[in-house]
Amino acid sequence: MISLKSKREIELMRDAGRVVAEVLAELRLHCRIGVTTLELSRIAEAKTVKAGAKPLFKGYRGFPGALCTSVNYQVVHGIPGSYVLKEGDIISMDFGAIYKGYCGDGAITVPIGAISLPAANLLKVTEECLYLGIEQMVVGKHLSDVSRAIQSHGESHGYSMVRDLGGHGIGRKMHEDPMVLNYVTNGRGVKLKPGLVLAVEPMVNAGTEETVILSDDWTVATRDRKLSAHFEHTIAVTENGPDILTKLV
Ligand code: MG
DSSP states (O other), X not given: OOOOOOXXXXXXXXXXXXXXHHHHHHHHHHOOTTOBHHHHHHHHHHHHXXXXXXXXXXXXXXXXXXXXXXXXXXXXXXXXXXXXXXXXXXXXXXXXXXXXXEEEEEEEEEEOSSOOHHHHHHHHHHHHHHXXXXXXXXXXXXXXXXXXXXXXXXXXXXXXXXXXXOEEEOSSSSSEEEEEOSSOOSSOOOBOOTTOEEEEOOEEESSOSOEEEOTTSSOEEETTOOOEEEOBEEEEEETTEEEETTSOO
């Protein structure tokens, strides 16, 4: 069941989204050679609590961290820990917060020091996929228009789209209907209406689309161990076009 949000609810979600945006902006500054992924998670949690919000992922189905940290061939859901960031790594940081009963969810993938040209291109194209998907979030279009824009841009660069996971509706709960696929299937999907709020999150792989779950039972990784990138925003469909709730203001 899809719940459409009122204007008042969207403003509450913007407050949650602002916390997410500010946390990710701060994390970007701390992503340096020698920093552990656990340190990043602690920074995220401290800043969230200071803002009067709560990290959304911590304890979710037993997830141990406040932040998902997925390095290099890891796609999503990496557990923050003792891994030390090194020159040439890319790290995806996925963060959610709940504030006054509403959720925000966002992700960025960040380079550590100097990275290879292919890695830099993967980050660029994945972020472009996100914004091309968001551009399609216009009243009267369908969910498949969002999926198609994401998929066609990624695939036109020779990349593959992760199929085992996708974006989602979001509101009082982190995961609501509908699911937002990063590829097209049969059918047009739901019609986009004002008040529909989605977390759109392309996950783009340099090699195979196939993923595996690592032995920690959380981390999703590429089967071929080639790089993967991930960008995410929480966006409301409005009469005036897509409204990104997790952008820095
Ligand atoms: Mg999400």
